Structures are given as structure tokens and as C-alpha cells.
Amino acid sequence: xxxxxxxxxxxxxxxxxxxxxxxxxxxxxxxxxxxxxxxxxxxxxxxxxxxxxxxxxxxxxxxxxxxxxxxxxxxxxxxxxxxxxxxxxxxxxxxxxxxxxxxxxxxxxxxxxxxxxxxxxxxxxxx
Numbered sequence: 001x002x003x004x005x006x007x008x009x010x011x012x013x014x015x016x017x018x019x020x021x022x023x024x025x026x027x028x029x030x031x032x033x034x035x036x037x038x039x040x041x042x043x044x045x046x047x048x049x050x051x052x053x054x055x056x057x058x059x060x061x062x063x064x065x066x067x068x069x070x071x072x073x074x075x076x077x078x079x080x081x082x083x084x085x086x087x088x089x090x091x092x093x094x095x096x097x098x099x100x101x102x103x104x105x106x107x108x109x110x111x112x113x114x115x116x117x118x119x120x121x122x123x124x125x126x127x
Contacts (some may be wrong), residue, residue, distance in 0.1 A: 033091045040066045044076060056080075 012033040013022040024032045042064040048091040051057045056075040071089060074081040 001034050007036050007038050038067050042068075049075060 004089050012025045012026050012035055015021070016023050027033050038042050042062060045063065047060040048058050048060050053059075053075070056078065059075040059077060062074050066072045066083070069086040070083045071086055072081055072083045
């Protein structure tokens with residue numbers, strides 16, 4: 001399993017122009033230079049955005065897990081990146097699921113009331 005956002009220390013390397021090989025870069029004290037890198041995972045969606053996204057319609061979404069627990073989204077070919085905490089996404093999904101179930105019950109109740117109203121109207125005596 002890939003753990004997202006783990007910081008790792010990597011040796012800095014530079015490509016040699018003559019041989020084309022990657023070689024370590026050394027500092028003034030003859031120690032290799034290092035940098036801290038955070039693991040990221042990036043993927044492109046299969047489907048494209050619909051027309052309701054304006055000028056970004058027909059673009060695929062680029063999705064990434066970045067630095068810790070952030071989800072980064074952007075239309076492919078743009079720099080309009082939006083970052084969301086994964087805990088907020090999970091909370092939103094749970095809230096939406098509960099709201100959808102509640103609305104389904106309300107629709108059923110409304111349909112039952114409408115049916116009862118129709119039956120009362122049919123049984124009402126004509127004056």
C-alpha cells in the first residue's frame with residue numbers, strides 16, 4: 001500500500017550532458033546534497049467534464065493525493081487546482097447519503113398524502 005504524504009530525503013541528482021547518466025550533486029564539503037520530497041499520486045479520470053463547467057467542458061479531471069491528507073483536483077491542461085481535506089470529503093459524502101435517504105422518505109410520505117387526498121375527493125358527496 002502507498003502511504004501518501006510521507007516525507008522522504010532524496011539525494012539531488014543532475015543529468016550529465018555527455019553520458020546522459022544521472023549523477024549525484026555534491027556540496028562544498030563533498031557531501032551529497034539532499035532534498036525533502038513528499039510522495040504524491042496523480043491520476044487522470046476516464047470521463048470528461050460536462051457543459052455545465054463552462055470553458056472547462058470536455059476536459060478530463062486530474063486528481064492527486066498530495067501532502068498529507070489533501071485531495072487535489074484540476075481540469076487537465078489548466079493550473080486551476082483546488083485542494084480539499086479528505087476528512088471533509090468523507091464528511092460531505094456521509095451527509096449527502098443521509099440527506100438522500102431522508103428525502104426519499106419525504107417523497108414517499110408526500111406520495112401517500114397525495115393518494116389519500118385523491119381517495120377523499122372521490123368519496124366526497126356531490127352537492
